[in-house]
Amino acid sequence: MNQKSNQTPAIRHALTTKREDDFAQWYQEVVSEAEMAEESGVRGCMVIKPWGYGVWERIQRLMDDRIKAAGVQNCYFPLFIPLSYFAKEAEHVEGFAKEMAVVTHHRLIGDGKGGLVPDPEAKLEEPLIVRPTSETVIGQAMARWVQSWRDLPLMVNQWANVVRWEMRTRMFLRTSEFLWQEGHTAHADKGDAMEETLRALEMYRDFAEDELAMPVVAGEKPENERFPGAVATYSIEAMMQDGKALQAGTSHYLGTGFAHAAGITFQDREGTQQYAHTTSWGTSTRMIGGLIMVHGDDDGLRVPPRVAPQQIVILPMLRETPEDDALLAYCEELRKALASQSTLGEPVRVLLDKRPGKATQKRWAWVKKGVPIVLEIGGRDAAGGQVSMLRRDRLWNEAAKANFVGMAKDDFIARAAAEIEDIQTSLYAEAKARRDANIATATSFDEIAAFFSDDKRYPGWVEVEWARPTGDELEAVVQKLKTLKLTMRNTPLGAAPATGSCVFTGRPAVEKIYVARSY
Amino acid sequence: MNQKSNQTPAIRHALTTKREDDFAQWYQEVVSEAEMAEESGVRGCMVIKPWGYGVWERIQRLMDDRIKAAGVQNCYFPLFIPLSYFAKEAEHVEGFAKEMAVVTHHRLIGDGKGGLVPDPEAKLEEPLIVRPTSETVIGQAMARWVQSWRDLPLMVNQWANVVRWEMRTRMFLRTSEFLWQEGHTAHADKGDAMEETLRALEMYRDFAEDELAMPVVAGEKPENERFPGAVATYSIEAMMQDGKALQAGTSHYLGTGFAHAAGITFQDREGTQQYAHTTSWGTSTRMIGGLIMVHGDDDGLRVPPRVAPQQIVILPMLRETPEDDALLAYCEELRKALASQSTLGEPVRVLLDKRPGKATQKRWAWVKKGVPIVLEIGGRDAAGGQVSMLRRDRLWNEAAKANFVGMAKDDFIARAAAEIEDIQTSLYAEAKARRDANIATATSFDEIAAFFSDDKRYPGWVEVEWARPTGDELEAVVQKLKTLKLTMRNTPLGAAPATGSCVFTGRPAVEKIYVARSY
Incomplete structure (x- = not known):
């Protein structure tokens, strides 16, 4: 599966790197473009x-x-x-x-050349470990x-x-x-x-x-x-x-x-x-790294509503004209109405982004940050009592007829909490379906090796049964897996008991265990 | 004022050391007895x-x-x-x-004698400062x-x-x-x-x-x-x-x-x-040290309700008899009724302390911790629909006719929020009255020296006017104050302008400044 993306060419994604082309590079780009963190x-x-x-x-x-x-x-x-x-x-x-x-010293002194050095007189009797x-x-x-x-x-x-x-x-x-x-x-x-x-x-x-x-x-x-x-x-x-x-x-x-x-x-x-x-x-x-690699897409991060610092961002399309006042008043009223609502057991977190700048640039910044819902409001929306909603989980998605969905402001207010809850649910469902589709079973080491062969770009996990060897025998298994860059992850709690033979030793298996590449 | 406490001898305080006898020792005792912190x-x-x-x-x-x-x-x-x-x-x-x-090294190695030492091979090129x-x-x-x-x-x-x-x-x-x-x-x-x-x-x-x-x-x-x-x-x-x-x-x-x-x-x-x-x-x-030294008394800490982890502690007087069940049910009902109330803009923080142990010991532990209100509930209280309230700010205080005040449970529920707010206000008022009563003014260095003379145990602050000297002249002032263990604290914002002469230089003063001993 080394072929390039087969996305419709008309779609231009917000990131330079696609997941399927270079996942590690894509990850760094999301961290940076979503303004999550940077090198210090x-x-x-x-x-x-x-x-x-x-x-x-x-x-x-x-x-x-x-x-x-x-x-x-x-x-x-x-x-x-x-x-x-x-x-x-x-x-x-x-x-x-x-x-x-x-930590070995508790004092600095000048080195006589405008610099500083640890003071040899201030060496700790016993070093301290951070x-x-x-x-x-x-x-x-x-x-x-x-x-x-x-x-x-x-x-x-x-x-x-x-x-x-x-x-x-x-x-x-x-x-x-x-x-x-x-x-x-x-x-x-x-x-x-x-x-x-x-x-x-x-x-x-x-x-x-x-x-x-x-x-x-x-x-x-x-x-x-x-x-x-x-x-x-x-x-x-x-x-x-x-x-x-x-x-x-x-x-x-x-x-x-x-x-x-x-x-x-x-x-x-x-x-x-x-x-x-x-x-x-x-x-x-x-866990934040995990969140990025589970939910991010080729347009950046998607933050589940429960942990999103903001769940809705309102973006007024300001034009630096006198009409901006009416537009801002409309958006502020909308913000208040949304902030007084509850969803997922807490007040809705909503931000009115009034900063100067081009509306499309700001929209893409929020898309890359992965805020669950963006509401873009232009002068005509304000005059007509409308809003234009972008659900981040449905961007470019077949489930969305169009990226932005127009609706009456009051309709959005009435369904905002439900939309947010639905995004939380749909992100989980999407991740779970992907995870479940990428777990296979193997009954021999050859099957494991085949599953992780080079023609599979992102192969997933295999579930195997094993006899839980210890000592040298375990070490041999660990080394054998290592040649394929694999590790045993864990034995799931509450799984059905093993019924077959150990994939490593051939002896009767005692439990299931997942084998995968890992971070 | 070196004389010993003139408290009524009948009162036995919860701490061994009184503030007026040894403030530093008292402080350590509060930190320890209120279970705030300990040496690590x-x-x-x-x-x-x-x-x-x-x-x-x-x-x-x-x-x-x-x-x-x-x-x-x-x-x-x-x-x-x-x-x-x-x-x-x-x-x-x-x-x-x-x-x-x-930090000078990034690795430890065994010293060959069962101990560990910083690895000389892992010395950082540039030391790092915590x-x-x-x-x-x-x-x-x-x-x-x-x-x-x-x-x-x-x-x-x-x-x-x-x-x-x-x-x-x-x-x-x-x-x-x-x-x-x-x-x-x-x-x-x-x-x-x-x-x-x-x-x-x-x-x-x-x-x-x-x-x-x-x-x-x-x-x-x-x-x-x-x-x-x-x-x-x-x-x-x-x-x-x-x-x-x-x-x-x-x-x-x-x-x-x-x-x-x-x-x-x-x-x-x-x-x-x-x-x-x-x-x-x-x-x-x-700030927590400040809180202790402003509000603590000879029975331990008193925590202002706004920052108290718990504002009310309910103490059932358990007897390890079958009657305990009814008592606990009564207390749990009371806890729920209080937890559903709001005070100072937030839900009331209330704890039902069901741990085993003697009721009086538990009471004194909470007194020393300074929880704003203790409710002690015995079997007879439960049967009669009563509670017995101890307001921590009024312990041994003339304002309280008795330490514990009995009242109907519903009366307490109705006034709980107001009691908590009143404790917050009264702790501030008490601290402010004390602070204001202990600020004097001085118009000469001799007056400063007299104010901080040895016969005053806890003298407070003096407010003076000064010309704000700089350089060597300022250094001389600092050194002169140091002989009395004094420092200049700050020039209050919004104070009336200076009208007299500089207490240090004799020149026209430009502003007020506080002089005090300090932590």
């Missing part, structure tokens, strides 16, 4: 611009509501973690203690806070920046600094901790599908993909439009390993000292 | 606990609404700033480039974003953590890492930039007084207290209960200095290249 000049760090940050604020608000509703309390823990904390949890060190930002994740430092706090079974469960969350030094970075998907939430909980026993691990996973699944309109598979990662130190790691996996999988959230059952390292112990009901069972779970600005 | 084990960094973070979340939400209403857009900029960015703005370097966290403030890195972005007068004003804000290495730290007031918002704007000329500088200052004044119930003086800092690189610095100053001043927010007019350093230029309407005029303004978790 600081290696591996991005600047998140207002529209991109607005999406993150929506994600934060909606996720935070869910976190609080589960009885988890927000706190804030230090950015810096003393080096020795990492050494306490050996397995954790193996996985994480490689690429991290290390947190890559906070299990170790939160474990220390939990050890202070937990004394008795009455203190459990202890459930905290923080919204924070974390740093993982990355050699190859990509905006939102892999940056040295990123923003996230990390939940950390301690429980009296494995049962409670596993319940919380799966509750967080289900919260993420529901969030991804309901808010981001992004269908995901919730399941358990194979052993080789576990978080360092975890007993079990679960993830939600979404399919991007190039068929690759994106891990969009993880939830870990940590057993008692971190509790041993930090000394999180409690007296149980019988008076015996026990180690707590801990969990951690996180989602990050990476 | 990481030097200079604190853990903000759920109740403290809940107050910060309220502050964030209310401040963010004001920031957005002013047309400022939230973004996110990198945590790390390359060393060379600081060297570009020489004056800025002088003031800030002293105590900062310096941002102490973001003028330099945001200036770089502004230089990219601003091309023409049409791009101005450019107004951005970020909510972020910043690090300033502090030798002596104090929770919320001075910590190495703290949370804040920093607004940064660029304008076409000085007039617009000054207008924005003062708009931000007025936003802070209004926020402090309306939301934190903390009276402040908004004014200009003297030259010696300016932000490094600023042309003018303004602040809001609040009086703590020990009479010291706390700078609770600042707003800076930066002239074109930062624009020159970062290259923020634009083509004006006439086609000429011009440097932009920039501003910056910030408030931080330090």
Whole structure:
């Protein structure tokens, strides 16, 4: 499928690069043209611009509501973690203690040539690590806070920046600094901790599908993909439009390993000292990368209404003539009428864009940003009580007879909430249909290899059955898949039991697992 | 006034330390007993606990609404700033480039003895500074974003953590890492930039007084207290209960200095290249320290209802008997009725505290946390349709005939919103009366010295008139005040013009200024 786009040539898209021609280039172009983020000049760090940050604020608000509703309390823990904390949890060190930002000095002095250097006199006795994740430092706090079974469960969350030094970075998907939430909980026993691990996973699944309109598979990662130190790691996996999988959230059952390292112990009901069972779970600005690659099209981004900073933008076609006043008054009245409505459980977010500039340029800027609905209002519309509506999900789409649909202003006001809800639903349905159409099954490694052969540009995922090998046998599977640039994503929860043979070992299979290329 | 408390001995307060005995010790005790924050084990960094973070979340939400209403857009900029960015703005370097966290390595390796060390092979070519403030890195972005007068004003804000290495730290007031918002704007000329500088200052004044119930003086800092690189610095100053001043927010007019350093230029309407005029303004978790020292009493914290995570806590007096069910049902009905009400423009925040534990212990925990209203409900209250209300602002107060006031449940529901509003008003009135009663005027340095003499434990502020000397003459004033541990705080905006002589130089005065001890 290397042929060029077979779109009707009459359609000129707003982006230079089409998804099917160069997905990676297309992604960078959307990030830039939708004004989501840009390179900061600081290696591996991005600047998140207002529209991109607005999406993150929506994600934060909606996720935070869910976190609080589960009885988890927000706190804030230090950015810096003393080096020795990492050494306490050996397995954790193996996985994480490689690429991290290390603070070694606490003062700068002039170098005598107009420049600055770290002051050799101000070297820290113990280097500090900029947190890559906070299990170790939160474990220390939990050890202070937990004394008795009455203190459990202890459930905290923080919204924070974390740093993982990355050699190859990509905006939102892999940056040295990123923003996230990390939940950390301690429980009296494995049962409670596993319940919380799966509750967080289900919260993420529901969030991804309901808010981001992004269908995901919730399941358990194979052993080789576990978080360092975890007993079990679960993830939600979404399919991007190039068929690759994106891990969009993880939830870990940590057993008692971190509790041993930090000394999180409690007296149980019988008076015996026990180690707590801990969990951690996180989602990050990476979800925004997922949102772009699931919903974007060749005209830019399409933001699902639930997380759109604005759901409707009103664009008056200003002419810098005295008639502009009447046009603006009409648009302002429309804005007020829409802002007083509710949709998806909240007030409609509507912006009247009065900035100077050519109306068509402004329209395309909003199309590229992916605002769900653009209302273009000219002088004649105002005089006739009309509006002209563009639904971003139907741009160039056969379902729309024309891109702009004219209607009476009052009719639009009456149906605005329903239109917005319909866009949320239709974006999800479109993504789900695409995802489901691009999952195949394979019963042998040759079938897997055929599925991912070079003549398929964006092949999707395969579902296989396997015997869940461990140790060297697992490592052999991992290496074999690696030759095809493939990884095992997760074993879906709630799937029908395996009935065939393991696609890798030929032994009786014990469960299903997805195999895919991935971000 | 070194005598001990003359409280009626019958009253036993919830804290060990009284304000008048040891204010600094009292402060630490409130922070700890109200469960606001604690030492983290990481030097200079604190853990903000759920109740403290809940107050910060309220502050964030209310401040963010004001920031957005002013047309400022939230973004996110990198945590790390390359060393060379600081060297570009020489004056800025002088003031800030002293105590900062310096990242020099990006990898750890094992030391062969079970520990970890920074990898000598992974030394950064250019050290990175953990941002102490973001003028330099945001200036770089502004230089990219601003091309023409049409791009101005450019107004951005970020909510972020910043690090300033502090030798002596104090929770919320001075910590190495703290949370804040920093607004940064660029304008076409000085007039617009000054207008924005003062708009931000007025936003802070209004926020402090309306939301934190903390009276402040908004004014200009003297030259010696300016932000490094600023042309003018303004602040809001609040009086703590020990009479010291706390700078609770600042707003800076930066002239074109930062624009020159970062290259923020634009083509004006006439086609000429011009440097932009920039501003910056910030408030931080330090405000929470101010809130504690303005409103706390010898029983702990008192949180103004606007920023209280919970405004009402319902405490059922559970007995672990079958009657508990009816009591809890009664309390839940009460909670629902209160949660459906509005006060101060938002739904009432009410918590039903069902946790196990002795009712009196739980009551005192909430008193120390400073929740505005505690409702204690026993079995007899439930049977009789009654509630028992404790208003935190009136605990042990003569205005309250008794700490707990009994009333019919429906009466309380009907007046709950008004009680909450009244607490907000009364906390402000109490703080303002205290502040105003502790400001004196002085017309000579001797009068200043007398006012701050040792026999006054918590002397307050003096207002003086001065000639606004500069250079060496100003430095002499600063040094003379320093011998009494005094600083000049700010020149209040909108004050009556000076009429007398400069208290320091004897020349005709040009303006008023406050002199005080400070945090």
